Amino acid sequence: MTVPESPIRLLLADDHPVVRAGLRAVLETEPDFEIVADVPTAEQAVALAAQLDVDVVLMDLQFGGRMLGSQATASITAREGAPRVLVLTTYDTDADILAAIEAGATGYLLKDAPPEELAAAVRTAAAGKSALAPAIALRLMDRMRAPATALSRRETEVLQLVADGLSNAQISKRLFLSQATVKSHLVHIYSKLGVDSRTSAVAAATGQGLIRR
Numbered sequence: 001m002t003v004p005e006s007p008i009r010l011l012l013a014d015d016h017p018v019v020r021a022g023l024r025a026v027l028e029t030e031p032d033f034e035i036v037a038d039v040p041t042a043e044q045a046v047a048l049a050a051q052l053d054v055d056v057v058l059m060d061l062q063f064g065g066r067m068l069g070s071q072a073t074a075s076i077t078a079r080e081g082a083p084r085v086l087v088l089t090t091y092d093t094d095a096d097i098l099a100a101i102e103a104g105a106t107g108y109l110l111k112d113a114p115p116e117e118l119a120a121a122v123r124t125a126a127a128g129k130s131a132l133a134p135a136i137a138l139r140l141m142d143r144m145r146a147p148a149t150a151l152s153r154r155e156t157e158v159l160q161l162v163a164d165g166l167s168n169a170q171i172s173k174r175l176f177l178s179q180a181t182v183k184s185h186l187v188h189i190y191s192k193l194g195v196d197s198r199t200s201a202v203a204a205a206t207g208q209g210l211i212r213r
Helices: 017-027 042-051 069-077 094-103 115-126 134-145 153-163 168-175 179-193 198-207
Strands: 008-013 033-039 056-059 084-089 107-110
Touching (some): 008 115, 042 069, 069 084, 084 115, 094 107, 094 134, 107 134, 153 179, 153 198
Parallel strands (some): 056 084
């Protein structure tokens, strides 16, 4: 491979030190990559993405702090001339995928991807093209083939919070929705999943990979 005059500059964001070290070890073997920095929080990723000359941010979705990876992605991509964001996570549910793509992520890759697939995804994202893991692309295609029965972005968000143990009132406050709207979303969820209770909806959705367990 011919090394370009300007390497692809990367910012790594993951709350696990071992993961960040592993990513560095893998990506630094690529002659056209330069690791500018690595950070353990989504907040730091947002700050450094604005301060440093970065081409691609590799973003996890779950952090120990308050800000999620999808929220950080939205903050980063909202700026003019912002770097591309490539999500690198263990989560392959519809709820996570839709949140990341809606937030402006250029790509979505799973952490079990082989090094060559990761490197190719980084280059694709740097070029401004979509970089989706095959399994992620298949899930999105399945949604497009059956739009009438697919849960919407908001519905998956509501159901994930139900799975996390939140009541309708708590979901209402978390998402800044009225309780009537939350109940309406649940009615649509039940209809699409063919169930009649919160417990059955969570069980059906986790079984189909729509939300995290």
